Amino acid sequence: xxxxxxxxxxxxxxxxxxxxxxxxxxxxxxxxxxxxxxxxxxxxxxxxxxxxx
Numbered sequence: 001x002x003x004x005x006x007x008x009x010x011x012x013x014x015x016x017x018x019x020x021x022x023x024x025x026x027x028x029x030x031x032x033x034x035x036x037x038x039x040x041x042x043x044x045x046x047x048x049x050x051x052x053x
Contacts (some may be wrong), residue, residue: 011023 013025016022
């Protein structure tokens with residue numbers, strides 16, 4: 001099952017790279033990066049508040 005999902009992902013990313021010059025993949029990656037950055041900053045803020053208390 002995992003192999004089939006991996007093959008599908010590779011095909012979708014490859015199609016996007018060839019047909020759309022990676023636009024959708026790049027947008028998805030940017031979204032994931034922003035979400036991760038936001039989560040890290042939130043965790044840092046919580047840690048700072050708990051250390052200050």
